[in-house]
Amino acid sequence: MGGHTAGGGFGLLSRKFGLAADNVLDAVFIAPNGSSFTRDTMDDDVFWAIRGGGGGSWGVVYAWKLRLVPVPDNVTVFSVARSGPAELIAGLMHRWQYVGPSLPDEFYLSTLIPARSSSDGNISMSFTGQVLGRPKQLAMSVLNQSFPELGLAESELSEVSWLESAVKFAGVSSVASLTNRQPRVGEYAKRKSDYVQAPISMQDTIRIVQYLSTGPAGSSIQLDPYGGAMARIGSTDTPFPHRAGYLYSIQYAVTWNASDMDRSDGHVEWLRSFYAFMASYVSKNP
Ligand SMILES: Cc1cc2nc3c(=O)[nH]c(=O)nc-3n(C[C@H](O)[C@H](O)[C@H](O)COP(=O)(O)OP(=O)(O)OC[C@H]3O[C@@H](n4cnc5c(N)ncnc54)[C@H](O)[C@@H]3O)c2cc1C
Incomplete structure (x- = not known):
């Protein structure tokens, strides 16, 4: 936290x-000198810096007072996989760029593309969705209207409590296990991230999917949509500047386990090469 x-x-x-x-x-x-401050007694620039400027940079935050936000009784959730040749996957990724960041604020739709293709040469990608306060038929109708290529079926969506959706997306088995999570031991990862301001062309998206398919098992990219409230907060209001004009973030990841340690340098090197390859498609400064 x-x-x-x-x-x-x-x-x-x-x-x-x-x-x-x-x-x-x-x-x-x-x-650092041991003095303690609250909002009323700290300088404005300190209160600015601690809200996004990075943990461990300024001092220790002993307690946060957070605004609680309302969540509806039920949310609509889904995790769906789609697979096909590189062109089809690139087509879905390309189209997502126009959909994910511009859906109504209540919609979160991210996508993850793993590096490895199946034995038939097909690549799979997954879409994760959470829709606040809309029954699944309504959520599906908005999504199918703006993203017909995804072809969502009603059977792929479910209505759950917000807490159950947290269980689903945290990858744990029950509400009780949310407060009893064990650290994953023996799992290693290298991650980097970027931000995108202009949609990447279809041709370049195909190149990206092809480059990704050269990655080791355990590598992937995840695209997280911005827009909505993210775009309405000023870029200098906090140290986090990626606001209006930023469509989405990309997380590049490679994970491996203890038995694969001798390949870790190669995994990290591949991720860095992919990150360098992406440089011309992503935002600069910041
Ligand atoms: C698997 C994984 C998934 C992630 N997913 C997301 C995501 O979905 N969204 C996202 O935004 N980020 C994500 N992150 C990044 C995550 O937010 C950062 O790793 C964050 O630092 C973790 O917070 P923590 O409280 O565990 O801090 P730690 O990892 O314990 O600490 C991070 C830094 O903050 C400092 N710090 C910790 N507590 C305080 C404090 N009270 N006062 C001052 N400094 C402090 C530490 O000294 C350290 O420098 C993910 C990271 C991982 C590993």
């Missing part, structure tokens, strides 16, 4: 309510 909020904190509710840091109302901040 401490580092997550101090670094910004993006999640499935961010298109509706902004980052975790955007919802900080007050903090008990301990400066």
Whole structure:
């Protein structure tokens, strides 16, 4: 919680309510010399810096006071997979760029593309969705209207409580296990990220999917939609500048386990090469 909020904190509710840091109302901040401050007594630039400027950079936040946001009784959720040749996957990724960031604020639709293709040469990608406060028929009708290529079927959507949706997306088995999570041991990862301001062309999207398919098992990209509330918060209001004009973020990831440690340098090198390859498609400064 401490580092997550101090670094910004993006999640499935961010298109509706902004980052975790955007919802900080007050903090008990301990400066390096041991003095403690609250919102009333700390300088404005300190209160600005601790809300997204990175954990461990300024001092210790002993407590955050956060604005609680309303969540509906039920949300519509889905995780669907689509597979096909590189051109089809690139087509879905290309189209997503126009949909994910411009859906109504209540919609979160991200996509993940793993590197490896199946034995028939097809690539699979998945879409994760959470829709606040709309029954599944209504959510599906909005999604099918704006993204008919995804071809969502009603059977792929379910209505659950918001807490159950947190269970689903955290990848745990029950509500009880949310407060009893064990750290994953023996799993290693290298991640980098970028932000995109202009949709990447279809031709370049095909190149990206083809480059991705050269990655080791365990590598992937995830695209997280911005827009909504993210675009209405000023780019200098907090240290997190990726606001209006930013369509989405890309997370590049490669994961491996302890038995694969001798290949870790190669995995990291591949991720860095992919990141360098992407440079011309993503935002600069910042
Ligand atoms: C698997 C994985 C998934 C992730 N998914 C997301 C995501 O969906 N969205 C997102 O925004 N980020 C995500 N992150 C990034 C995550 O927000 C950061 O790693 C964050 O730093 C984790 O917060 P933490 O509270 O565990 O901090 P830690 O990792 O414990 O600390 C991070 C830094 O903050 C400092 N710090 C911690 N607490 C405080 C405090 N109270 N006061 C001052 N400094 C402090 C630490 O000293 C350290 O420098 C993910 C990371 C991982 C590994």
